[in-house]
Amino acid sequence: MPGNIFSKKSKINELLKDERFLYPEFVPERLPFRDAEIDNLVFALQPVLKGKKPQNVFVCGKSGTGKTATVKFVLNELQQYSDRAKGLYINCFQLNTRHSILTQIANFLGEPTPRRGIATDEAYSKVVEALKHANFFPIVVLDEADQLLHDKEASKLFYDLLRVVEYGQGRFGMIFISNISDFVSLLDDRVKSSLAEQTIAFEPYSPQQLKEILKQRAQYAFHSTALDKDVINVAAAHAAKLGGDARIAIECLLRAGRDAEKKNAEKVTTEDLKGVFSEVDSRALQKALAYLSETESKILSLIPANKDIASGDLFEVYEKAVEKPLSQRRFRSLVSVLERMNLVKTEEALKKPRGRTRMVSLAFPKSQLNLKKKK
Numbered sequence: 001m002p003g004n005i006f007s008k009k010s011k012i013n014e015l016l017k018d019e020r021f022l023y024p025e026f027v028p029e030r031l032p033f034r035d036a037e038i039d040n041l042v043f044a045l046q047p048v049l050k051g052k053k054p055q056n057v058f059v060c061g062k063s064g065t066g067k068t069a070t071v072k073f074v075l076n077e078l079q080q081y082s083d084r085a086k087g088l089y090i091n092c093f094q095l096n097t098r099h100s101i102l103t104q105i106a107n108f109l110g111e112p113t114p115r116r117g118i119a120t121d122e123a124y125s126k127v128v129e130a131l132k133h134a135n136f137f138p139i140v141v142l143d144e145a146d147q148l149l150h151d152k153e154a155s156k157l158f159y160d161l162l163r164v165v166e167y168g169q170g171r172f173g174m175i176f177i178s179n180i181s182d183f184v185s186l187l188d189d190r191v192k193s194s195l196a197e198q199t200i201a202f203e204p205y206s207p208q209q210l211k212e213i214l215k216q217r218a219q220y221a222f223h224s225t226a227l228d229k230d231v232i233n234v235a236a237a238h239a240a241k242l243g244g245d246a247r248i249a250i251e252c253l254l255r256a257g258r259d260a261e262k263k264n265a266e267k268v269t270t271e272d273l274k275g276v277f278s279e280v281d282s283r284a285l286q287k288a289l290a291y292l293s294e295t296e297s298k299i300l301s302l303i304p305a306n307k308d309i310a311s312g313d314l315f316e317v318y319e320k321a322v323e324k325p326l327s328q329r330r331f332r333s334l335v336s337v338l339e340r341m342n343l344v345k346t347e348e349a350l351k352k353p354r355g356r357t358r359m360v361s362l363a364f365p366k367s368q369l370n371l372k373k374k375k
Helices: 005-009 035-050 067-081 098-108 120-133 145-151 153-166 189-195 207-221 231-241 246-262 270-290 294-302 311-321 328-340
Strands: 057-061 085-091 137-143 173-178 198-202 344-351 355-362
Touching: 035 057, 035 067, 035 137, 035 173, 035 198, 057 067, 067 085, 067 137, 067 173, 085 098, 098 120, 098 137, 098 153, 120 153, 137 145, 145 153, 145 173, 153 189, 207 231, 207 246, 231 246, 231 270, 246 270, 294 311, 294 328, 311 328, 311 355, 328 344
Parallel strands: 057 173, 057 198, 085 137, 137 173
Antiparallel strands: 344 355
16 A cells, blocks of 8 residues: 555655744834834833823834734733733734724624624624724724725725713724825824824834844744754845845745755755745735725826836826826825835836936836736
8 A cells, every 4th residue: 555645745845934023913021123113003002001091003014014013912911910901903905894894893892783784883882882892992003094095985984983981981992004104194084183193103124123123033934953053144135125024034934945845855945935035926926906095006107118118208108097087196106105115116207308207117027017906
């Protein structure tokens, strides 16, 4: 009788000691290079310990700068320190309607609420009612909060949650996270005036910081002799080139480690690492594209392949392509957002007869521009 097929696969050089340390959802016990951001978040939430309302917090920064990990880390510490508060984490890319988020909050507060079959106003009433009986202080985290902007859901939802105070139920805190630094300015005026949020901005990691982060993860994820000496440096340099995205570097290490094990190699080499760059980068690109609004997607589709275009000329093309164009100021702001997401490149140049202008080009091959319509 032939041996079990899995017995053959088990005879490999184990390079990965515990790959969970390279998973995107992993939250380290210590977050390097984010002490100031942690301190600011702790200060904003500290009133909870005295039974008071915390500050609402807006966390912004590029992808892979530690925003989500930092928020989860601080909330975990808060919940371990005191039973007064509990955090609810919601990814708005997965739950991106006012109704679905309100039902999620109601269930979190102990009020069983179905996702379907009830009106949104009824879901909100259940949240208000549940708060009256809650024996803890809820901190609601809305990650990828800009996903709510597509249907004006963000302003409606925040207005709902801010109204909780009007009903005498002030025991509620909000943290919202976005890659878009001017997210708050896009909300309804009545919401902006009531949020009174503290903004915590996360700057991209430097190449040296990326190296240290990768060394710490690799120490626990890989066996001591599993990595060639230059693997960490090459992974850090690649992530730095993409704007300091630590998540991409960490995923590259994981994929390279798995590929090296599959080949029964004795070490993970820089060749193994470079071999996964294209696939990991492509997946990160498609994820970024999926997060875009229809307007942002439209702007990208109008940029020519393999050449740049003046910002003013691009706006004129955009005006002709849509029924209700944005103002030129808002258009320029969205181009800046796309640049911060590493989807476009811009460069100042002299262009007659206008003088200095901003030239815009795609930061990736246009053949990879796979834009899916939002449901």
